[in-house]
Amino acid sequence: MKVIRSADFVGERAWAALDIASMNGIGTRLHWTDQPYRWHINEGEEVFVVLNGRVRMHYRHAGLEQTVLLEVGDIFHASMGTEHVAHPLGVARVLVIECEGSI
Template sequence: MEKIDTNAVDGPVAWRGPNFPGFGGAAVKLRWIDTPYRWHRNDDREFFLVLSGCVEMRTRKNGRTSSLLLEAGQAAIIEAGEEHVACPRGAARVLVVET
């Protein structure tokens, strides 16, 4: 068994943090963020959980942008091929699971 302190994942470089292999091929990533990532698509689904802070998750389809505001304890599921970008409002810690 391994204890992980998510509060220890901190800056100064956004979108870096530990990866946890061995979950049936899923990429499990713990990240500290304070800047948007970039618009992108994944080949498979993504589970995006906000552990602390607040993140606006934006999606774009047919030229139209929509968004969800995610606070600590809230998550979003992004479907395969769905164009999206995570935009933190200040510093945030997130758990990302990609299949």
């Protein structure tokens, strides 16, 4: 049992992660960042929950780049094969649920 105060988590670098749980090959991590990630495709599906801050999520759908602004409480589901990149607007904390070992 553990309680995690996400607002207190600060990373030493962009996209620093705190491992929360591993359940049957699915990892849950808390990320702190103030910088964009990089374009990528996960090995499986990904659920991305904004806990603090704002994040502009860029993704490609049908070959076209699109964006959506994610606010606190918003959830982005990247289905298998969805190329995407997260750009925080300032500091953000996000909960990511994905296959263990995914990028």
